[in-house]
Amino acid sequence: MTRQQLEQLIINNLPDNNNKEISAQLLREVLEAFNDSKFHLDEDFLQNQLYQLNQTLQQRLQGLPIEQVAKLGTYDFGGSGTEPVPVMEDPDNIIESVTKTKQGNRVLFIDVTFNLPSVVGRDIKVFGLIPNGQSTDSNITTTLAPRLVDGVFEQANRVRIAHRRLIDGDVKDHILKIYLK
Numbered sequence: 001m002t003r004q005q006l007e008q009l010i011i012n013n014l015p016d017n018n019n020k021e022i023s024a025q026l027l028r029e030v031l032e033a034f035n036d037s038k039f040h041l042d043e044d045f046l047q048n049q050l051y052q053l054n055q056t057l058q059q060r061l062q063g064l065p066i067e068q069v070a071k072l073g074t075y076d077f078g079g080s081g082t083e084p085v086p087v088m089e090d091p092d093n094i095i096e097s098v099t100k101t102k103q104g105n106r107v108l109f110i111d112v113t114f115n116l117p118s119v120v121g122r123d124i125k126v127f128g129l130i131p132n133g134q135s136t137d138s139n140i141t142t143t144l145a146p147r148l149v150d151g152v153f154e155q156a157n158r159v160r161i162a163h164r165r166l167i168d169g170d171v172k173d174h175i176l177k178i179y180l181k
Contacts, residue, residue, distance in 0.1 A: 003037070006033055006034060006037050009029070009030055009033055010030055010034075013026040013027070013029060013030050014026065014027065014030055065122075065181050066181075067179055067180070067181045068092040068094050068179070068180045068181075069089075069091075069092075069177065069178065069179055069180075070087060070089060070090040070092075070094055070095045070177075070178045070180075071087075071088040071089040071090075071175060071176070071177050071178075072085055072086070072087055072088065072095070072098050072110070072112070072175065072176040072177075072178065073085065073086065073088055073129075073173065073174055073175035073176060074086070074088075074172070074173040074174060074175055075100055075108075075110075075173075075174050076172040076173065076174060077102065077105070077106070077108060077165055079100075079102060080102055081101070081102070082099050082100070082101045083099065083100055083101075084097070084098065084099055084100075085098040085099060085100050085110060086098075088175065093115055094114055094115055094116065094180060095112065095113075095114060095115065095178075096113040096114060096115045096157070097112075097113045098110065098111070098112050098113070099111050100163075105165075106164055106165040106166075107162065107163070107164050107165070108162075108163040108164075109160055109161070109162055109163075110160070110161040110162075110163055110176065111158060111159075111160050111161075112158065112159050112160075112161065112178065113155070113157055113158045114157045114158070114159075114180070115157075116157050117156065117157060118156035118157055119156065119157055119158075119159060119180065120156050122180055122181060123179075123180070123181040124159060124178065124179070124180055124181075125178070125179040126161055126176055126177070126178050126179075127176070127177045127179075128163070128174060128175070128176055128177075129174075129175040129176070129177055161176065163176075
């Protein structure tokens with residue numbers, strides 16, 4: 001549908017509505033057509049105008065990083081030493097390995113190694129989940145960049161997540177969801 005056809009559809013289906021003639025179906029039809037048009041960015045008269053220095057808006061939007069998501073778990077605070085943590089979902093194959101290391105009764109360090117040369121400067125967000133809907137009993141903090149040792153990144157593709165249990169109890173099946181941008 002061209003821009004002109006879309007405008008005509010809006011005029012036909014969405015009049016001034018003084019007589020309450022606009023039905024939900026007519027509105028849905030217009031919104032669906034508008035959405036399908038992708039706002040006609042490809043035929044917009046501004047498409048060749050520069051957005052930033054030597055870059056059009058389309059080039060800028062295509063250059064933005066895509067958010068990648070992985071889900072890790074389930075795990076609990078049991079065990080000792082360093083143990084592997086399974087990867088539940090990783091559609092973009094961004095995770096190489098995950099381990100947990102118990103530090104006392106209430107703290108776990110979860111080391112995530114990414115299938116990427118480096119995550120330095122990337123935006124990383126971590127959320128804790130419990131699959132059966134219980135409220136969380138823990139606090140999760142993240143080292144958002146690899147450790148800097150003597151001015152050099154120790155491992156540029158690894159982050160350490162500290163998972164601290166706030167109360168005693170037997171909550172199991174912890175899951176971490178990682179967003180990497």
